[in-house]
Amino acid sequence: MASIASNVSSMRATPQETFESLQIVMSDEPTFQKLVDTVFGNMDANKSGTLDSKELTAFMVQVCDDMGVQDPPTPAQVHQVFKHLDLNGDNSVSRDELAVFLRHLFTEQMHQASVQIAKMEKQEKQEKAATSLSGLFKKQEKAATSLSGLFKKKK
Numbered sequence: 001m002a003s004i005a006s007n008v009s010s011m012r013a014t015p016q017e018t019f020e021s022l023q024i025v026m027s028d029e030p031t032f033q034k035l036v037d038t039v040f041g042n043m044d045a046n047k048s049g050t051l052d053s054k055e056l057t058a059f060m061v062q063v064c065d066d067m068g069v070q071d072p073p074t075p076a077q078v079h080q081v082f083k084h085l086d087l088n089g090d091n092s093v094s095r096d097e098l099a100v101f102l103r104h105l106f107t108e109q110m111h112q113a114s115v116q117i118a119k120m121e122k123q124e125k126q127e128k129a130a131t132s133l134s135g136l137f138k139k140q141e142k143a144a145t146s147l148s149g150l151f152k153k154k155k
């Protein structure tokens with residue numbers, strides 16, 4: 001159930017993979033809506049068409065478990081998420097309210113993934129620069145050695 005949401009947000013995927021799968025979902029509205037339907041359908045255990053805090057608790061426990069988080073969410077945390085989801089304050093979360101939340105969540109995750117990708121690219125460049133610099137030093141050492149050899153011969 002949580003598998004779709006956790007696949008998308010899995011910590012095990014590389015930032016590049018995360019970014020690409022989120023981009024696919026976010027760039028295609030029918031795909032996004034289908035995902036919302038699937039997630040909502042899985043969360044709405046009693047098929048009432050809305051989510052209550054019990055259903056949200058079960059969902060959050062599942063997601064935390066899927067993501068390898070040791071501590072299950074506290075009732076206070078669930079309450080906070082519920083309040084965040086329940087945009088019109090009627091004490092239940094509709095499919096459309098979940099859609100708003102997921103769109104926001106995915107946008108945020110795409111941003112985080114792109115920041116991570118940029119960081120990794122920068123690191124790679126720095127490593128390359130360091131490698132070529134040390135190669136340059138080695139060349140200079142060689143040159144210095146052969147020059148000093150030349151010098152010794154002259155003596």
Ligand SMILES: [Ca+2]
Binds near residue numbers: 086088092093
């Ligand atoms: Ca509501």
